[in-house]
Amino acid sequence: MTITRPRTPLPPRTAPYEKGALVQACFHRVQAAIVNWSLMAWTKLARIAELPVGTVMEVERGDDLVAVCNVGGELRAMDGRCPHHGGPLGEGVLNGGQVTCPWHMWEFDSLTGECGFNPRVKVAVYPVRVEGADILVDLP
Ligand code: FES
Numbered sequence: 123m124t125i126t127r128p129r130t131p132l133p134p135r136t137a138p139y140e141k142g143a144l145v146q147a148c149f150h151r152v153q154a155a156i157v158n159w160s161l162m163a164w165t166k167l168a169r170i171a172e173l174p175v176g177t178v179m180e181v182e183r184g185d186d187l188v189a190v191c192n193v194g195g196e197l198r199a200m201d202g203r204c205p206h207h208g209g210p211l212g213e214g215v216l217n218g219g220q221v222t223c224p225w226h227m228w229e230f231d232s233l234t235g236e237c238g239f240n241p242r243v244k245v246a247v248y249p250v251r252v253e254g255a256d257i258l259v260d261l262p
Pocket of ligand 1: 204205206207208209223224225226227228
């Protein structure tokens with residue numbers, strides 16, 4: 123006894139590899155990276171004298187808030203809105219490297235932005251540099 127199976131047609135062949143398409147895809151990725159990089163801007167947010175060691179401050183920038191903190195002399199910056207209910211992280215308390223939101227006490231690592239209660243919850247952190255007496259933050 124012979125079993126015959128219905129023949130299924132082969133899927134259509136994919137388009138042959140095209141070197142030009144690969145080059146174009148690489149070009150677009152490089153172009154997107156350059157655009158992203160150029161959208162970041164070093165912005166003066168405060169003066170060093172305004173931010174003693176062990177403190178966090180809130181800085182308004184348009185509609186956005188940035189929390190800038192001084193962890194043992196290392197300056198750090200993070201998104202100033204708490205992802206829980208929008209509390210002002212810059213008005214919170216700095217304990218070690220942890221910023222505690224003043225509204226419901228969620229804690230965020232000022233280096234990584236991770237929430238201590240739930241590592242899947244994060245706030246954005248931004249690069250910081252000092253120029254003279256000014257604190258500059260690389261904001262998107
Ligand atoms: S708003 Fe920050 S913990 Fe609730």
